[in-house]
Amino acid sequence: MGSESMTCGEFQKILPDIMEGQRKAEHAAHLQSCSACSGLVSDLSLISQQARLLQASEEPSPRVWNQIEIALRQEGLIRQPGRDRSLVPAFSRRWSLAWLLPVAAILVIAFGVTVYKGGRSQQIASNRVAAPVAMSLAANSNDDQQLLEVVGSRTPSMRTSYADNLQNVNAYIRDAEQTVQNDPNDEEAQRSLMAAYEQKAMVYEMALDRSLP
Amino acid sequence: MTDARKPQGDRLSESEAIERAKQGDAEAFQVLYDLHKRRVYSLCLRMTANTAEAEDLTQEAFLQLFRKIGTFRGESAFSTWLHRMAVNVVLMRLRKKSLPVVPLEETVETEDEAPKKELGAQDAKLAGSIDRLELQRAIEALPPGYRSIFVLHDVEGYEHNEIAGMVGCSIGNSKSQLHKARMKSKP
Structure with a gap:
């Protein structure tokens, strides 16, 4: 008969449509007469409403932005504005942190160039590589600590992130150096070493930029 | 600041940040990231249920966005564009991992699924x-x-x-x- 109300089974079979708002009079009638089905509908509605509250509810760690920034700089998408590239005013603004402009970064790049060029001429002996490697690592360790102290004092939340970055890039450098030591004439290894040094210099540059007032 | 679009002191508004990011301005990239990081990261985290993977995907989504930002003409909302890109990045990853993006069709409703x-x-x-x-x-x-x-x-x-x-x-x-x-x- 037309006046017969629908069963729970019939109601729940079309529940997906009902939840989408396709509600007819017979559905409303069943909901009014059936506490189980009306409870189910309200439970599912509640889940749906609460789910929306999960949008944008989580914060990524600072490491994510750091990695993005490194990649943007490596890809040349971040360009230094002209005013900041002017060495004299930049230096005068940065004087208090100028010591941080890492000797290490310059050293590692210079060293990297030396190794790279040397490798190309097929003249590097492994003992020529080992000594400066040890020197550069020792020097960098102190510079890293100083850098982290400054980052920690200016932006404490970023200290751990920078420590992680330095740890990663130092490990990268160590691996690359080891490979070059094993085969000083391996051009691919020398390129990796150069890239590792450049990455470290970039971490220093980012820290310095971030630490500026 | 008198500009109503600068609610956070000297911080750039989204539209200013977009224009400056196109010029390679580092601060502009960070402003855009800060505005949208929670939504993108939360999406990635919910979809993957894995923190490390969510961070990786967030990074990938923003990098894709920043690489293409020069092509953004503002026809659609920036956030819509970004979130759609993030969804695509996540779905692509799930497909690469051979995880079903589309649930397997269950042609026969089993007794277990009936909401007894x-x-x-x-x-x-x-x-x-x-x-x-x-x-x-x-x-x-x-x-x-x-x-x-x-x-x-x-x-x-x-x-x-x-x-x-x-x-x-x-x-x-x-x-x-x-x-x-x-x-x-x-x-």
Whole structure:
């Protein structure tokens, strides 16, 4: 008969449509007469409403932005504005942190160039590589600590992130150096070493930029 | 600041940041990231249920966006553009991992899926409130295919026709899988 109300089974079979708002009079009638089905509908509605509250509810760690920034700089998408590239005013603004402009970064790049060029001429002996490697690592360790102290004092939340970055890039450098030591004439290894040094210099540059007032 | 679009002191507005990011301005990139990081990261986290993977995907989504920002002409909202890109990045990753983006069709409704327990009294756990952590865990426990549809619809607010286009299924399938995901999310 037309006046017969629908069963729970019939109601729940079309529940997906009902939840989408396709509600007819017979559905409303069943909901009014059936506490189980009306409870189910309200439970599912509640889940749906609460789910929306999960949008944008989580914060990524600072490491994510750091990695993005490194990649943007490596890809040349971040360009230094002209005013900041002017060495004299930049230096005068940065004087208090100028010591941080890492000797290490310059050293590692210079060293990297030396190794790279040397490798190309097929003249590097492994003992020529080992000594400066040890020197550069020792020097960098102190510079890293100083850098982290400054980052920690200016932006404490970023200290751990920078420590992680330095740890990663130092490990990268160590691996690359080891490979070059094993085969000083391996051009691919020398390129990796150069890239590792450049990455470290970039971490220093980012820290310095971030630490500026 | 008198400019109403600069609610956070000297920080750039979104439209200013977009224009400056096109010029390679570092601060502009960070402003855009800060404005949208929570939404993108939360999406990635809900879809993958894995923190490390979510961070990786967030990074990938923003990098893709920043690489293409020069092509953004403002015809659509920037946030819409970004979130769509993030969804694509996540779905691509799920496909690469051979995880089902579209839930497997269940042609026969099994007895197990019939909502038998709802035929009884109303579930006291859900009467009036549902614990957010409990819901998060329930979403994490969903099979990847169900989870994708649920997150895209109920969390992110996409319509079924949009979801169908994104994941490559029919609108009906999207509706049906969403319903099953909600049923499975009940405590």
